[in-house]
Amino acid sequence: MSAMDMNKTPELNRLTLGFVPLLDAALLVIARERGFFAAQGIDVSLSRENAWSTLRDKVAAGLLDGAQMLSPMPLAMSLGLERAPCDALAPITLSRNGNAFVLSTSLCEQSGAALGSEPAASARALGNWLGQGRRPRLAMVYPFSCQHYLLREWLALGGIDPDRDVELVVLPPPRMVTALSEGQIDGFCAGEPWGSLAEHYRVGRLVASGAQLWPEHPEKVLGVTHSWAHHYPATLAALIRALVAASEWLAETPENRRQALAWLALPPYLDRSVNHLDSLPLDTAPIHQRLYGPGVLRPDVEAMGRIAEQLNRSLRHVERSLDIPALHECYSPVHFDAAMHQ
Amino acid sequence: MPPPLNVLLVDDEVVRAAMVEEALVAEGHRVICRLTSPASLNEMVARHQPDVVIIDMESPDRDTLDSMALLNRENPRPVVFFADQHDPDTLQAALKAGVSAYVVDGLLPGRVKAIIEVAIARFDAFQSMRHELEKTRNQLTERKRIERAKGLLMKHQDCDEEQAYRMLRKLAMDRSQRIAEVADSVIDILERLSPRSSDPTSSKQGPLP
Known part of the structure; x- marks a missing residue:
């Protein structure tokens, strides 16, 4: 051209x-x-x-x-x-x-998962808690998305099998905060503003970010x-x-x-x-x-x-x-x- | 007669859902209606084992349904998007009507197509019904706008209602516009001249004192 x-x-x-x-x-x-x-x-x-x-x-x-x-x-x-x-x-x-991993406030308190400089730390905290036989439901936005892939990688860091140890579901981003507050899901990975909004309403906490796992990903x-x-x-x-x-x-x-x-x-x-x-x-x-x-x-x-x-x-x-x-x-x-x- | 199919209908438009349900039941199918609710769609599909899911294309639940086939590979009844049936004409008609459909893999294409065509027809009928309603509503507000413009003219020109209406009609003829359009520009201009008089409730009472 x-x-x-x-x-x-x-x-x-x-x-x-x-x-x-x-x-x-x-x-x-x-x-x-x-x-x-x-x-x-x-x-x-x-x-x-x-x-x-x-x-x-x-x-x-x-x-x-x-x-x-x-x-x-x-x-x-x-x-x-x-x-x-x-x-x-x-x-x-x-x-x-732009992506954040958010867990419900109660799941954070029970598992001790918290945001740190190492995303693996919160994943391990969640993984240790899962050992007690629970299977939380985690949402992401679409099967072919960074949110899905990042969530799988983060879970794997904590020794969690994304297909067996948790239930993965798909929800559109604007539904995440309500679904979390109503207990339909126990956590999610989605783009902003939905992660910070969950924190703002105190229904969930940021425990890791996509940028920590894949810096500068498109x-x-x-x-x-x-x-x-x-x-x-x-x-x-x-x-x-x-x-x-x-x-x-x-x-x-x-x-x-x-x-x-x-x-x-x-x-x-x-x-x-x-x-x-x-x-x-x-x-x-x-x-x-x-x-x-x-x-x-x-x-x-x-x-x-x-x-x-x-x-x-x-x-x-x-x-x-x-x-x-x-x-x-x-x-x-x-x-x-x-x-x-x- | 072929056995009835289980159809799960996901639609927030109560009237439209009832129209689709009635038509499908008349064809001998079993229909489960569902409003978008906090209940999990995954569980709904697992419990009712629908053969066909008809969903409003604009529903936020679409992503959840769309991903079911991809995420639950162990699902004994994989639900696939209707597009996989390779019928571009029906697909195009469905997209235009705002109908999305998911079907159990292996279902006879002819039977599915009949169901989807029923849904498309009802979605279209609902759309034209709503269109008519909107037109009526617009006409109503049009009349209110004309009243408002008359009121403003009466105040600014110090004339009576009959004269104000004639002024609007003459302006409309001069500009070859509809009276409602002229009323809009009169409101624009006169309200900018005296913004304090822009009381939206004054149109019924005529000119302000």
Whole structure:
């Protein structure tokens, strides 16, 4: 693609992107509210989705132009792991880190699991307590997600077999805190603000973070189908540039971070679930949510290493193995570089 | 006659769920209705062993159902997403109507398709019913907006109700807009001139004293 091609007017001027209420939807919200999409000549509507599977089906069927996706999702879609294969791409990363492991307050008190500098310590505390014959129910957000893989790795650190010693269930992130307070689940792994909100309501405590296990892992990406990217290259370039501009704006000042939080608190986005926060909690321990910084948004096959390894492990159950060319195609920086170097 | 199938219906729209249930029962199926509740969906599926699960596509419970086949490999009755039945037309119609379906692996595709088509038809019927209701509701608020604009004109132009209405009608004709649209711009302009008069309850009483 030449530089001239990239400066072309977007083929679409109105489009709809899906999101799930999470702090790492921030770049999409900022790009819309601060006018970075508009500056690129695109009018973007954001559609709040209640479930990851619905968001995935809508992107696959063309009901959404693209969406905030869990980083393993475009690869799982391409490989046809959940349903009919649909070639998908992650042309830009939207966030790194951001996940928290939360256990109910009573489980923390009984097991002695607590947050420390070593994630293995809380996992071992839980593992020792489990020896007494209990089988807690732990929730994560989707089978092909960092939350699922991180939870398995963390449990393994405590000598806990994730298939036998605990019951793993799937719940969408906005349901986690209520499910925990009502005793439907005993703990969860999910993105912010849901972990800190559970602490705020005193129904659970943070015992470890995803960043402690896999520092700087790609967490959310923009996901589009291969055919959409092929048909609308200038629109995709415009999306990438707007999201990069949103990230740079966010990096500028603390006021911008507070303003971003105020936008996220609007009813169509995260609504009251962020009222306990004073500003976007970026790069604070232990979660280290990252939405800006050198190299944060550029897709990176290397950074997907741990995720691909876990995905490959789940493929063994269906007697398949990871398709390496598909991995490279999914997380190739080619669209990002083309959009940014003109 | 083929044996009835167990259908689990997960839908928060009570009226729509009743419509789907009635139609499926008429076809001879057994239907279990479930509102989204704190009860665990996993347990519900284990207890009722449905052959087919029909779920509102917008339901937050979808991820839980979607993951069942993947997480519980030892499940004796694997539930698979309907898309795996390779019927793109029905799938597209289902997506448009907002119907998602999960079926027990190995069920005759024709029987499943009949059930899903019933659900799609009822979801569509419910949608047009709701659309009609919304239209009526909009007309109501439209009338209120026109009343509000009349009230503002009466105050600002010091005229009676009849004259205010004629003014609106003339503006509408001049701009080839609907009266409700003209009313909106009148409200916009006049309320900005005197923001203190923007009492939302005043439209019924006419001009403020």
